[in-house]
Amino acid sequence: MNAPVGNPDAVLDCAHLVRRFGERTAVDDVSLRIAPGETYGLLGPNGAGKTTTIRMACGLLRPDAGTVRVAGLAVTTAAGPAKKLIGFVPQDVALYPDLSVRENLRFFGRLYRLSRRALERRVDEVLDLIELRDRAGDRVDSLSGGMRRRLNIGAGLVHSPTLLVLDEPTVGVDPQSRHAILESVTRFGEEGMAVLYTTHYMEEAERLCDRVGIIDRGRLVAEGSPRALVALVAERDRVRLSAAGNLAAYAAACGRLGRVEGAARTGDHGEVVELVVKDARSLLPDLLDLAHAQHVDIRSVEIDEPDLEAVFLHLTGTALRE
Numbered sequence: 001m002n003a004p005v006g007n008p009d010a011v012l013d014c015a016h017l018v019r020r021f022g023e024r025t026a027v028d029d030v031s032l033r034i035a036p037g038e039t040y041g042l043l044g045p046n047g048a049g050k051t052t053t054i055r056m057a058c059g060l061l062r063p064d065a066g067t068v069r070v071a072g073l074a075v076t077t078a079a080g081p082a083k084k085l086i087g088f089v090p091q092d093v094a095l096y097p098d099l100s101v102r103e104n105l106r107f108f109g110r111l112y113r114l115s116r117r118a119l120e121r122r123v124d125e126v127l128d129l130i131e132l133r134d135r136a137g138d139r140v141d142s143l144s145g146g147m148r149r150r151l152n153i154g155a156g157l158v159h160s161p162t163l164l165v166l167d168e169p170t171v172g173v174d175p176q177s178r179h180a181i182l183e184s185v186t187r188f189g190e191e192g193m194a195v196l197y198t199t200h201y202m203e204e205a206e207r208l209c210d211r212v213g214i215i216d217r218g219r220l221v222a223e224g225s226p227r228a229l230v231a232l233v234a235e236r237d238r239v240r241l242s243a244a245g246n247l248a249a250y251a252a253a254c255g256r257l258g259r260v261e262g263a264a265r266t267g268d269h270g271e272v273v274e275l276v277v278k279d280a281r282s283l284l285p286d287l288l289d290l291a292h293a294q295h296v297d298i299r300s301v302e303i304d305e306p307d308l309e310a311v312f313l314h315l316t317g318t319a320l321r322e
């Protein structure tokens, strides 16, 4: 049976996802959780693994390893109850150009077998959410590109999903539609929906997301609130390094570095090194060099407060946007 298990507080629970394409590991041991009403941004440059991660999260792509649960239900590439809880909005617009805005929404609602009355009510709600009520009767091929993007989001919303997954929804849209999209995503969170949002625009992640995961070359290299991540480049921070190797020796060596005010091995299985440091920004390279010298494999860095671009640059040595 597909009984709910795992963390009941998590709407989405991805554990240790791995996906390879030939020789290339596109997603390398990514775990993330999203709580009800939480907007989580997956931030990374082109090719970092964002789309591959969310396609696995939605059951559109089979992971080579790892599991996905939505509201405790296993997500697989086969049809199942978990899939009904997910609304997926792809990067490319998938709509019927010769149908009206309203007819498109009805079409997607019928796929989920909503009753006629429930469907009409929900279509009206969605038209308000995406701010297209005044265009409801217009054919899609008469809409601007940005309006089509908004309708594309509406199509993912019409069955009232518990989890909405949006893949770079503002790429290439006009400023007015971009604003409307960002406003509506804020409202989804306020209404209790969990949102997984991929972007390579730092300012979007900073504005919209309760929490951001920074992904680089398939690895989730840092996770936290925008403010907490920004603290990575501020004056004194708590740093949690998830790692594998001789962590007792590594923690002791970190403690001997200047500017480290405390170092301890923690975590349920001793897999974390926790540090209190002054100016994590300048210290992080030393911590990573030390890990390298001691053959310690750092899996992720977590910080409890300048901007996310700086954080990204600092963590990966590359810019978020090429």
Ligand SMILES: Nc1ncnc2c1ncn2[C@@H]1O[C@H](COP(=O)(O)OP(=O)(O)OP(=O)(O)O)[C@@H](O)[C@H]1O
Pocket (backbone or CB within 6 Å): 021, 024, 025, 026, 044, 045, 046, 047, 048, 049, 050, 051, 052, 053, 200
């Ligand atoms: N179907 C596929 N076959 C082969 N390689 C793939 C496939 N899909 C993705 N990849 C590779 O996996 C890596 C991650 O791609 P992915 O599309 O997940 O990144 P992304 O962060 O979403 O980037 P973008 O912002 O450009 O969409 C890239 O190196 C990409 O070339």
